Structure formats: C-alpha cells, structure tokens
Amino acid sequence: MLAAIMLVVLAGCAGPARKAPVEDRSPVAKAPAAAEPAASAAEAAPKPLPGIENAGKPGYYTVKPGDTLLRISLEQGQNWRDLVRWNNLENPNLLEVGQVLRVVPPVADAGSATARAVPGAGRVESRPLDAKAASAPASGSTAAASAPVATAATSPTGPPPSVGAVASPAPGTAAPPAPAAANAPREAGEDLVWAWPAAGAVVAGFDEGRNKGLTITGKAGDPVLAAGDGRVVYAGSSLRGYGNLVIIKHNDIYLTAYAHNQVLLVKDDQIVRRGQKIAEMGSTDAERVQLHFEIRRQGRPVDPAKLLPPR
Numbered sequence: 001m002l003a004a005i006m007l008v009v010l011a012g013c014a015g016p017a018r019k020a021p022v023e024d025r026s027p028v029a030k031a032p033a034a035a036e037p038a039a040s041a042a043e044a045a046p047k048p049l050p051g052i053e054n055a056g057k058p059g060y061y062t063v064k065p066g067d068t069l070l071r072i073s074l075e076q077g078q079n080w081r082d083l084v085r086w087n088n089l090e091n092p093n094l095l096e097v098g099q100v101l102r103v104v105p106p107v108a109d110a111g112s113a114t115a116r117a118v119p120g121a122g123r124v125e126s127r128p129l130d131a132k133a134a135s136a137p138a139s140g141s142t143a144a145a146s147a148p149v150a151t152a153a154t155s156p157t158g159p160p161p162s163v164g165a166v167a168s169p170a171p172g173t174a175a176p177p178a179p180a181a182a183n184a185p186r187e188a189g190e191d192l193v194w195a196w197p198a199a200g201a202v203v204a205g206f207d208e209g210r211n212k213g214l215t216i217t218g219k220a221g222d223p224v225l226a227a228g229d230g231r232v233v234y235a236g237s238s239l240r241g242y243g244n245l246v247i248i249k250h251n252d253i254y255l256t257a258y259a260h261n262q263v264l265l266v267k268d269d270q271i272v273r274r275g276q277k278i279a280e281m282g283s284t285d286a287e288r289v290q291l292h293f294e295i296r297r298q299g300r301p302v303d304p305a306k307l308l309p310p311r
Contacts, residue, residue, distance in 0.1 A: 050100070051101060051102070052100055059104035062101075063100070063101065064097065065097050067095060069083055073233075074296070075296075075299050076103040077254075077255055078299070083103065190253065192251070193228065195308070195309070196225070196227070196308055197224055197226070197293050198291045200218035200222065201217055203215050206305060213257070213292055213293045213295065213301060214292075217288075219281070220281060220282055223277045224258050224278055224291055225275050226272040227304075229272070231272070233255070234247040242257070242260070243260040243285030244259075244284045245261070254295060257294040258292075259285070260284050260289075260291060262284065263280040263282070265278055266279070
C-alpha cells in the first residue's frame with residue numbers, strides 16, 4: 001500500500017512543472033515630455049546682466065573687475081548716491097562684472113540723491129566684459145557748426161541768406177576775411193574760487209599716469225582744508241589706496257578728493273565752505289604723513305596746480 005502511494009506521488013512530481021507568474025520590475029522608459037527640455041534649457045540660460053541693453057551707449061559705464069560703486073562715482077565725477085538712485089541698486093556693495101550703470105543724470109533728473117546705503121569695496125563676480133561706454137557725442141553747437149550752409153547759388157529761387165550765412169563771392173573777387181569768433185562763454189561752474197588744501201610743500205606733482213593729483217607733506221594733525229565751497233559726498237575709508245578719504249562735489253563739473261587723513265571732521269551730505277577744516281593730515285594707506293589731493297573735472301583728473309592760486 002505504501003509503495004502504491006509513493007508511485008502516485010512520484011507520478012505527480014514527474015508531470016510538467018507550472019511556471020510561477022513573473023512580475024516585470026524593470027523600469028519602463030517614458031517618452032520625454034515636450035515641455036521638459038524647454039524648461040531645463042530656460043533654467044540653464046544665464047540671467048541677463050543688469051543694464052546690458054545699454055552697453056556702449058553714451059552716459060553708461062560697464063563694470064570692470066575690481067570696481068566698486070565709490071570708485072566708479074569718483075572716476076565719473078558723480079555722487080555715489082545718485083548712481084544708486086539712477087540705477088535702482090538694491091545693494092550698492094554688490095556689482096557684477098559686465099553690469100552696465102547709468103553715470104549721467106536722466107534728462108528729467110535735477111534733484112540730489114536721497115539714498116542712504118553705504119558703498120564698500122564689495123567683490124564682483126567674474127563675467128565677460130563688454131566694451132566701455134563710448135564718450136558723449138559732440139555738443140549741439142559743434143553739430144550746428146558742421147552743418148552745410150545754404151547759399152544764394154544753391155537756392156536761386158529761395159529766400160535770401162539769413163544774417164551770418166556765407167554767400168559765394170562774385171567771380172574774380174577775393175573772399176572777405178572771416179570775422180573773428182566771439183569768445184565762447186565759459187561753462188557754468190567753471191568760475192570756482194580755489195584755495196590750497198594744505199600749507200605743506202608739494203613733493204609730487206600731477207602725472208595722470210602715476211599721480212592723479214598733488215602730494216603735499218606735513219605733520220600728523222596738520223589741518224586739511226576744503227579747496228572750495230561744496231557738499232561732502234563721501235567721508236570714509238572704503239576706497240582702497242586712499243585711506244581716510246573726503247570727497248567734495250562743488251558743482252556739476254568739479255569735485256575734489258583729500259586722501260590719507262588721520263581724522264575726518266566732516267560727514268556725508270555736509271555743506272562746507274572754502275578754507276574750512278575738514279580733516280587732519282595723516283598716513284592711512286600711505287608710507288608717510290601726506291595729503292593726496294585731486295581735482296576732477298567731470299570725473300577726469302586735472303592738474304590742481306593749474307587751478308589753485310599761486311602761493
């Protein structure tokens with residue numbers, strides 16, 4: 001009996017084996033969605049630099065490595081607060097290389113700056129540079145002088161030439177000499193009364209390539225005086241190489257800089273008068289006690305010795 005049972009069991013085992021159902025767990029490749037590549041490409045695209053659409057235009061400046069807002073404002077002859085306002089800068093300490101800044105006032109802007117953020121020597125990100133903004137175009141008077149003048153010969157049927165127009169001389173006659181040009185009026189703001197900022201000896205003169213002003217020696221604590229009436233647009237030590245620095249804006253044309261001071265006696269936005277004591281001479285960021293004095297005309301350094309009165 002036991003043998004018969006064993007035979008039945010063996011016969012059942014010898015039959016065809018059933019396969020267990022297999023679950024396919026391999027990942028199924030999905031067809032890429034059409035929107036995904038476009039979205040990722042948009043995320044990967046670099047964000048345009050602020051103001052890049054104005055690169056190369058007159059009145060705009062492209063930020064270079066090492067620039068700070070304070071240095072740009074000094075070199076452009078502007079108040080750094082105005083640059084903050086004109087460019088809607090949220091953080092004046094954070095500039096990007098290649099960013100383009102407006103450095104001349106908008107046409108409708110005749111007011112002074114009201115922003116209060118303090119610029120520093122913030123680091124800038126490295127990005128490809130664009131060309132520096134081109135210089136301002138010729139003035140309207142120059143353009144008018146270069147325009148062609150209508151003459152009776154070119155407009156025989158038209159009205160007679162206006163007063164001052166140059167008519168063609170009659171054949172065989174010499175052209176009359178040109179009248180002497182009247183002296184052009186001086187630009188508003190040029191007639192400043194200057195004063196020496198310190199009484200010491202000048203030990204280094206102006207050299208635009210190496211010394212953008214005058215170096216005047218003295219003793220620590222000697223008075224540093226405002227060279228003209230104006231408003232303090234900066235008093236601090238954020239501009240590397242200048243130490244404790246005072247910058248005074250005298251008008252839309254001129255500003256002056258007083259560097260390496262020991263003590264500053266004025267603050268931002270303060271009105272000062274010519275000859276007023278604004279600092280004490282020192283040696284901050286310098287090898288010896290000295291005053292580095294600059295006069296900048298529309299941001300460009302000029303020789304102070306040509307503007308200061310003779311001693």
